[in-house]
Amino acid sequence: MRASTFLPILAAAASSALPTTSGSSSSSSSLTPRDAPSPPPRIASISYSGSGCPSSAPAVDRTGGFDDISLRLNSFEARSSSPADSTINCQAHLSIAGSAAGWQVGIKDVSVNGHLVLDPGASLDYYVTSFWSESAEKTVTIRGSLDNTGSGRLSQDVTARSTVPDAQVVYSPCTGAKGTVGLLNVNFRVALQADGAQYAYFGKDTDTAASESWSYVWRRC
Template sequence: MRTTSLLAPLLAANLAAASPVPAESPAEDAPAAAPRVVSITYSGKGCPSASPGVERSGGDDAPSLRLNAFEAQVPGAADAASVHCQAHLQLQLAGTGTAGWQAAVRDVAVRGHLVLDPGASLDWYVTSFWSEDADKTSTLRGTLKNEGSSRLSEDVTARGTVPAAQVAWSRCTTSSGYVGLLNVNFRVALQQAAASQHGYFGKDPDTAPSETWGYVWRRC
């Protein structure tokens, strides 16, 4: 087993924005303190609420989610080829200078164990939006494909950055410091060139799927 970062020969990443946002560059500055996660819940087959399926680590400014129940597989059940986990986070700024900020998800990394027969592929998507402006979304997506002649089985890490003009911004904070309810959805879909091809994305004895993202800020 080996770990591959970015999978340069196999990864074709691009971005689609369901609702374009103004073509403005994010500011380089940020609030004095990272946003506090007031609450976090999860939904989706990849993170069932009935089990300890998600472990959160990392600081509030760069959350990381370990998805212990996240597994997609083909051949398999009709709904096994595509799996998703959506995190819902209420974010709050604290301290002085909390008014006049907007936040967005900018940098994303996803990781897991991937098994693909030759010709099979995995599409991955990370979509973010704020419940207060749910029509504005941004989606990073990529494809991992086995173009070789033997089965691929390895840990993979794929990274992406949302272009500045296509991020989904929160509303402008007021003196309360409330940033908003952020939704981040991670989804994978396995594709087969033939029905007998095997594909899997999930965990191995040493690795569970995970996602990490970082915020960018601007004055408003």
């Protein structure tokens, strides 16, 4: 059964996702898409870790380069019926190089997609945390919640988008003459909230899989 109230609930949840920071981050003014080096840097290498992207299977399909990356998480499934699987994560580790000198970059916008099933009263919390290995004490976490406040089970594909405020963006080290940007870590985690009588699920179905993508903001340094 599909509840017609779900989409407004989803939109409100996505738009109210609030970043939380650990450590300090530099403030910055609003930047436009033109404020970026050209051409963009490249992903020199990428690896994955976490319960939602096991190395025993082709768990992640990447499309796009640095500036239009998207990750399809083929093994990312969380279920409230199994306590061990009610919270799972997948962390991507990206080595980024080839930038012009004198720039810093950080994640600005995040989009999360997947198939969601929630019994009445159940909910899903999602978290996207990013940091640079060169300054791992500085992190930013985007958190959002998707709730079923209706009377019937919800079962549909969902998209949630969130934005990091300018003052809370975590920036890379300043690129030098060699163009090395750094090692970017992006961790996506979901946690299902349901009692013993409720069912909740997030992941793939016949036509879709969980996925995430993000975009950046640049500044001179």
